[in-house]
Amino acid sequence: DAKTTQPPSMDCAEGRAANLPCNHSTISGNEYVYWYRQIHSQGPQYIIHGLKNNETNEMASLIITEDRKSSTLILPHATLRDTAVYYCIARSVVGGTSYGKLTFGQGTILTVHP
């Protein structure tokens, strides 16, 4: 799986949009971009994933650049409960060594302030 690079920490004011960047310059054509978050001492929670088109669900939006070398997770109206570590993961879904495996980096600690 391709390596991803994220800023170690970010701050955001409550009610504002939180934009979390991720660099995955070596991503291959069969690798999806997944985002998970982990609130303190809980199991990671799936947020969203995409291949090359922008994606939106009830939690967030995912914007992937046309060259697929980077992406941005957008939480449109951040709340205090969004304070967590956010992980960007590039993951092949071809099978083999990717089965059941997520390769987590250090992630971004997002702190939402009142």
Add this chain to the structure above:
Amino acid sequence: KAGVTQTPRYLIKTRGQQVTLSCSPISGHRSVSWYQQTPGQGLQFLFEYFSETQRNKGNFPGRFSGRQFSNSRSEMNVSTLELGDSALYLCASSSWGDGEQFFGPGTRLTVL
């Protein structure tokens, strides 16, 4: 639908002992993965089981093993515990192992 459950939630053991952790996946999910989380190494993949077979494996010593039962429930075992095995052990389930994974709350293991 009930989520992924892990038992026990907390465990204290001493060096040299062995431990068995249990994971019950979401109903209908056949893939169960295990992860170790420590402050120094972060979240690391241990192994994945699908239909009672280990299908994928991370870079951990043979002291770490697992199995999966016909009802998809999984156990992982760590033998000859070391201080460095103190960690949060997480399991995750998915339908086939290639999509979204759902994580349990984890088992906090402390080795004294």
